[in-house]
Amino acid sequence: MADDLITRVENRVGYITFNRPKVLNSFTPDFLRTVMEAVQAFEQDKDVRVIVLTGAGEAFSSGGDKGFLDALTQMTPIEIRSTVYTYFAGAAKAIKLCSKPTIAAVNGPAVGAGCEIAVACDFRVVARKAFFCESWIDLGIIPPLGGMFLLPRLIGLGRASDMVMRGVRVYGDEAAAIGLANQVVEGEALEQATREFAEDLARKAPLALSIAKDGLRRGLESTMEGEWGFNVYAQSMLLNGPDFEEAVQAMQQKRRPEF
Structure with missing residues (x-):
């Protein structure tokens, strides 16, 4: 096997x-x-x-x-x-x-x-x-x-x-x-x-990918109102994380982000 x-x-x-x-x-x-x-x-x-x-x-x-x-x-x-x-x-x-x-x-x-x-x-x-x-x-x-x-x-x-x-x-x-x-x-x-x-x-930010996948799946089953709440919560967490900080620095330095 x-x-x-x-x-x-x-x-x-x-x-x-x-x-x-x-x-x-x-x-x-x-x-x-x-x-x-x-x-x-x-x-x-x-x-x-x-x-x-x-x-x-x-x-x-x-x-x-x-x-x-x-x-x-x-x-x-x-x-x-x-x-x-x-x-x-x-x-x-x-x-x-x-x-x-x-x-x-x-x-x-x-x-x-x-x-x-x-x-x-x-x-x-x-x-x-x-x-x-x-x-x-x-x-x-x-x-x-x-x-x-x-x-x-x-x-x-x-x-x-x-x-x-x-x-x-x-x-x-x-x-x-x-x-x-x-x-x-x-x-x-x-x-x-x-x-x-x-x-x-x-090469994408792994946590954002995981949350995006979950959000897309939830969108098949959930309501729009529920998705707004989930998306805002998840986005606030990601904006406060190291991947977003690295992406901003990479953009300022004109290079590809390294997640």
């Missing part, structure tokens, strides 16, 4: 690579447990400011492993709920609620649970020929990992309905046009483009 997931740290960026290319990086409960553990470990690592998730080989992830899907048919509803909530939804939650920015480097198909994991990330850098597909409807089921909450907010209800209710594939350029991809590049340029994207984020 250890070889199924590759992790490394470079220039304050933690990289998590799904390494099951022979099965298109499909997910099992045990595999997603290791993904959760890797995300949580990077969240606690002071040397990591940004987390990148990607797939080895031709796919980001094809979703649920075929063997696991077969096993589901033999489980009771309670067993299914426990397994899906603990591991599949658990992995998506670990990514979405992580205090550090997360980036999906979508190198190929992101299907089913693979699509949901990519959508749970804060940013998506996408290879032009890659695609997103919420394929659940073709199995007679629905996306259970948060995509039905997040997709309408990312791309609008109409486009989300196409993906969730029709199983429409969304390729790189279209993903960028509708707001699902933050950047689209040719496949051979994905690794470098993702590295530059992540390292640029890693």
